[in-house]
Amino acid sequence: MNRIEAHHIDDLALGSVFLATGGGGDPHLNRIIAIETLKARGPVEILLPEELDDDAFVVPVGSVGAPTVSLELLPSMDEPRRTLEAFEKQVGRRADAVASFEIGGGNSLVPLVAAAGRGIPVVNGDGMGRAYPEAQMMTYAISGVRPTPALAFDYAGNTALFSTQSTEVYEYHIRSFAAAAGGMITVAEHAMSGAQLKQAVIPGTLSFTVELGQVLRENRGPAADILDPLKAIFEPSIYGEVRHLFSGKVIDKSTRIIGGYDIGEATLEDFDDPGQTLCLNIKNEYLLARTGDRVVASVPDLIVTVDHETSTPINCERLRYGQRVTVFAVGCPDFYRSPEALRVVSPRSFGFDLDYVPLEDIES
Amino acid sequence: MNRIEAHHIDDLALGSVFLATGGGGDPHLNRIIAIETLKARGPVEILLPEELDDDAFVVPVGSVGAPTVSLELLPSMDEPRRTLEAFEKQVGRRADAVASFEIGGGNSLVPLVAAAGRGIPVVNGDGMGRAYPEAQMMTYAISGVRPTPALAFDYAGNTALFSTQSTEVYEYHIRSFAAAAGGMITVAEHAMSGAQLKQAVIPGTLSFTVELGQVLRENRGPAADILDPLKAIFEPSIYGEVRHLFSGKVIDKSTRIIGGYDIGEATLEDFDDPGQTLCLNIKNEYLLARTGDRVVASVPDLIVTVDHETSTPINCERLRYGQRVTVFAVGCPDFYRSPEALRVVSPRSFGFDLDYVPLEDIES
Structure with a gap:
C-alpha cells in the first residue's frame, strides 16, 4: 500500500x-x-x-x-x-x-x-x-x-x-x-x-489500520464471531495477542472534563449474572480493566469496547448507559514495554498503585 | 524629571x-x-x-x-x-x-x-x-x-x-x-x-508616582493627617478629588484564585460602632466600596486602603483580619470616563448590576 x-x-x-x-x-x-x-x-x-x-x-x-x-x-x-x-x-x-x-x-x-x-x-x-x-x-x-x-x-x-x-x-x-x-x-x-x-x-x-477497518467491516456481526478474524490480523502484527475480556451491559458511566481531559470510569454488568462486573478507568482512553480487585488488562496494552451485536468499536465519549458491549484486550507494540516507555505509560504513571503486567502474563 | x-x-x-x-x-x-x-x-x-x-x-x-x-x-x-x-x-x-x-x-x-x-x-x-x-x-x-x-x-x-x-x-x-x-x-x-x-x-x-511616594514617605503617620497632603498632590493632577471613605478594622477577608485572578471580598468594621461596616469587592483590585446597600465608590475610580497608623498603602493580598485601616477614594483620569472605556471598566463590566457614578457625584 x-x-x-x-x-x-x-x-x-x-x-x-x-x-x-x-x-x-x-x-x-x-x-x-x-x-x-x-x-x-x-x-x-x-x-x-x-x-x-x-x-x-x-x-x-x-x-x-x-x-x-x-x-x-x-x-x-x-x-x-x-x-x-x-x-x-x-x-x-x-x-x-x-x-x-x-x-x-x-x-x-x-x-x-x-x-x-x-x-x-x-x-x-x-x-x-x-x-x-x-x-x-x-x-x-x-x-x-x-x-x-x-x-x-x-x-x-x-x-x-x-x-x-x-x-x-x-x-x-x-x-x-x-x-x-x-x-x-x-x-x-x-x-x-x-x-x-x-x-x-x-x-x-497507517496501512495496518486500513486493513483492520476492512476486517471489521467485512465481519460486521456478533462480537463472538469477530475474535478469530481479529486474531488473524493482530497476532502476526506488532501488537500480538487479542483476548476477550468481558461481555455485558453498561450500567454506569461518568466522565468529567478535568484540566482539559475526559476523566472518569464506566462499569459493565454481565448479561446473566449481575454479580459479575467489569470496571474501566478512563483518562481520555481506557487505562485499566478490573473485575473486582483483579486487573485483567492495563495500559499500555489496548482495552477496546465494541458493540456486542455489530462489533463496531465504540469510543468512550459515545459509551452510554444500557449499551450492550464486548471488551477485548490487545497487546501493545514492544516499544511501549521498554523501561523508558513504561516510565510514562504504566498504570503507575497515571496514579494507580500498580505495576504493568503484560497481557500474556495475566491468567485469562 | x-x-x-x-x-x-x-x-x-x-x-x-x-x-x-x-x-x-x-x-x-x-x-x-x-x-x-x-x-x-x-x-x-x-x-x-x-x-x-x-x-x-x-x-x-x-x-x-x-x-x-x-x-x-x-x-x-x-x-x-x-x-x-x-x-x-x-x-x-x-x-x-x-x-x-x-x-x-x-x-x-x-x-x-x-x-x-x-x-x-x-x-x-x-x-x-x-x-x-x-x-x-x-x-x-x-x-x-x-x-x-x-x-x-x-x-x-x-x-x-x-x-x-x-x-x-x-x-x-x-x-x-x-x-x-x-x-x-x-x-x-x-x-x-x-x-x-x-x-x-x-x-x-511615572514621575507623578515618584512624587506621590515622596508625599507618603514624608507624611508617614496617622491616616487622618495624610488627607490634606494627598489632596495637595491629587487635586491639581489628572486624578482630581480624594475622599476619606472609612476607617476601621478588617473583620473578614476572603479571596480565592479563580481562573488566574484573585477574587473575593473584604469587610471592615468601624472602630467604635460595630453596626457600621464597609464591604470591598475584589478582582485583583478593589472594585466596589459599599456601606450597606449604598455604593460609596466604584471602579474606575480608585479605592485605596492604607494602614490607619502609618498611612502606608496596603495591597489586597496583604490585607489581614484585625488590621486597622483607612480607605480613601480617588477620582480616575478622564480617559476612563469615556463611553468606550466604561464599556470595559464600569461596575457592570465586572458583573455588578450597577452603573458607574463618578466619585464627585456621590454624596459624601
Missing part, C-alpha cells in the same frame, strides 16, 4: 476507533473532511519510515483536546493545512512529510488532510500505535525529539507558538491553551529529521 | 501601591531587583509621550498573574530584559522605548528593569493610571492597539508567542498560560508606534 485514497477513509476511520482504546477523539467529522479533501486534491502518498531521506523534515500534525469536545466543536476543512503552513512560516522551513501523533481516533485522519492540502506525503506509522492522553507518551517524546517549536491553531485562527525544553511542561502548556481556546485545537509539534523518525516511530500503522 | 535613578525606586514602589487600588502585584521583590539593576547599569531615561518620535517602536512589558502569586514566585533579575529581547527577536525589530501596562504595583517597576537591561528609555506614562485585572482594560487596547504579537516568558525560560485579533480573546489565552506556567509570567504585548502611544497613554504617571 503506497497511497491513501478517498475510498480508504471509511476503513481507516473504523480501524482507528478500535486502536483508539476508547479515546483519540471521534473521527466522524474528520472522516467527512478527509474524504472531501482527498476527492478534491487526489490521493496522498504514504511512505514507510525507511523510505524517507535521513535529512527530510517531518512534521507531526494533529488535534489536541478532550475527546468529548470532538463531538461538538466542528473542525474546518483547511485547519490542518493552515496549521502546518503557519508552523512552516514560523520555523522558516517547508515540511517534506507529515506524521501522525496517534493512529487511534481522529488523529489518524488529520495528517492526511494537512498533507493533501500541501501536496506532500504522510508517514506510514505513528507516534503511539494507539491513542494516549498526553504528549510525553508519544514515541517521539520518549525517543528524545524536542516538542517545540510547536504551533497551536484554534477554531478562530488564533495561534500560539510554544518554546519549551521538556515535553511534560509542553503538555501542560498546550493542554491549557486547548482548554482556553474552546477545548480542541490543531497543533504542529515534535518536528524531526527523517533519521530521528526512523528511531522514533511505530511503523506501518 | 527626566530619569529614574536607584534612589527613586523606594518612592516609586510606595506610590505605586497607593495607585494599585489593592492589586497590581506586590512590588517588594521587583523593588529590590530594580534598585540592583539601576545601581549596576545606571539611571533610566524617561520620556514624556510627546518626546517620542511618531515612528518610534514602543513595547509595553510587564507581569501577568494573580497578585497573591507575587508574594511567593520569585522573579529573576533578567526576566524583563529577556522577555523584551525574545519579543524583539520574534518580531524582527528593536524597541526604541519600553512602556508600562499599569503604574499600580509591580508593573511600575518591570519596564524600568527591562529598559535598563537594554539601555533604552521608558515612557513617562502608563496604560491604566492605576491597576486593572484584565488586558482589555488598558488604554492601549481601548484605543485600538492590537494585543499581539505578544510574547510570554515564564520563570523557567519557556515562552509562548500569541497571535489574536481581539484583546478579550488574548486576555483569556494569556491568563490561561499564566495559570499553567506557575501563576505569574512576564509579557511583551500591545506594541505600538510613538504616534499610537500619544493617543493611547495616561501621561506623566
Whole structure:
C-alpha cells in the first residue's frame, strides 16, 4: 500500500476507533473532511519510515483536546493545512512529510488532510500505535525529539507558538491553551529529521489500520464471531495477542472534563449474572480493566469496547448507559514495554498503585 | 524629571501601591531587583509621550498573574530584559522605548528593569493610571492597539508567542498560560508606534508616582493627617478629588484564585460602632466600596486602603483580619470616563448590576 485514497477513509476511520482504546477523539467529522479533501486534491502518498531521506523534515500534525469536545466543536476543512503552513512560516522551513501523533481516533485522519492540502506525503506509522492522553507518551517524546517549536491553531485562527525544553511542561502548556481556546485545537509539534523518525516511530500503522477497518467491516456481526478474524490480523502484527475480556451491559458511566481531559470510569454488568462486573478507568482512553480487585488488562496494552451485536468499536465519549458491549484486550507494540516507555505509560504513571503486567502474563 | 535613578525606586514602589487600588502585584521583590539593576547599569531615561518620535517602536512589558502569586514566585533579575529581547527577536525589530501596562504595583517597576537591561528609555506614562485585572482594560487596547504579537516568558525560560485579533480573546489565552506556567509570567504585548502611544497613554504617571511616594514617605503617620497632603498632590493632577471613605478594622477577608485572578471580598468594621461596616469587592483590585446597600465608590475610580497608623498603602493580598485601616477614594483620569472605556471598566463590566457614578457625584 503506497497511497491513501478517498475510498480508504471509511476503513481507516473504523480501524482507528478500535486502536483508539476508547479515546483519540471521534473521527466522524474528520472522516467527512478527509474524504472531501482527498476527492478534491487526489490521493496522498504514504511512505514507510525507511523510505524517507535521513535529512527530510517531518512534521507531526494533529488535534489536541478532550475527546468529548470532538463531538461538538466542528473542525474546518483547511485547519490542518493552515496549521502546518503557519508552523512552516514560523520555523522558516517547508515540511517534506507529515506524521501522525496517534493512529487511534481522529488523529489518524488529520495528517492526511494537512498533507493533501500541501501536496506532500504522510508517514506510514505513528507516534503511539494507539491513542494516549498526553504528549510525553508519544514515541517521539520518549525517543528524545524536542516538542517545540510547536504551533497551536484554534477554531478562530488564533495561534500560539510554544518554546519549551521538556515535553511534560509542553503538555501542560498546550493542554491549557486547548482548554482556553474552546477545548480542541490543531497543533504542529515534535518536528524531526527523517533519521530521528526512523528511531522514533511505530511503523506501518497507517496501512495496518486500513486493513483492520476492512476486517471489521467485512465481519460486521456478533462480537463472538469477530475474535478469530481479529486474531488473524493482530497476532502476526506488532501488537500480538487479542483476548476477550468481558461481555455485558453498561450500567454506569461518568466522565468529567478535568484540566482539559475526559476523566472518569464506566462499569459493565454481565448479561446473566449481575454479580459479575467489569470496571474501566478512563483518562481520555481506557487505562485499566478490573473485575473486582483483579486487573485483567492495563495500559499500555489496548482495552477496546465494541458493540456486542455489530462489533463496531465504540469510543468512550459515545459509551452510554444500557449499551450492550464486548471488551477485548490487545497487546501493545514492544516499544511501549521498554523501561523508558513504561516510565510514562504504566498504570503507575497515571496514579494507580500498580505495576504493568503484560497481557500474556495475566491468567485469562 | 527626566530619569529614574536607584534612589527613586523606594518612592516609586510606595506610590505605586497607593495607585494599585489593592492589586497590581506586590512590588517588594521587583523593588529590590530594580534598585540592583539601576545601581549596576545606571539611571533610566524617561520620556514624556510627546518626546517620542511618531515612528518610534514602543513595547509595553510587564507581569501577568494573580497578585497573591507575587508574594511567593520569585522573579529573576533578567526576566524583563529577556522577555523584551525574545519579543524583539520574534518580531524582527528593536524597541526604541519600553512602556508600562499599569503604574499600580509591580508593573511600575518591570519596564524600568527591562529598559535598563537594554539601555533604552521608558515612557513617562502608563496604560491604566492605576491597576486593572484584565488586558482589555488598558488604554492601549481601548484605543485600538492590537494585543499581539505578544510574547510570554515564564520563570523557567519557556515562552509562548500569541497571535489574536481581539484583546478579550488574548486576555483569556494569556491568563490561561499564566495559570499553567506557575501563576505569574512576564509579557511583551500591545506594541505600538510613538504616534499610537500619544493617543493611547495616561501621561506623566511615572514621575507623578515618584512624587506621590515622596508625599507618603514624608507624611508617614496617622491616616487622618495624610488627607490634606494627598489632596495637595491629587487635586491639581489628572486624578482630581480624594475622599476619606472609612476607617476601621478588617473583620473578614476572603479571596480565592479563580481562573488566574484573585477574587473575593473584604469587610471592615468601624472602630467604635460595630453596626457600621464597609464591604470591598475584589478582582485583583478593589472594585466596589459599599456601606450597606449604598455604593460609596466604584471602579474606575480608585479605592485605596492604607494602614490607619502609618498611612502606608496596603495591597489586597496583604490585607489581614484585625488590621486597622483607612480607605480613601480617588477620582480616575478622564480617559476612563469615556463611553468606550466604561464599556470595559464600569461596575457592570465586572458583573455588578450597577452603573458607574463618578466619585464627585456621590454624596459624601
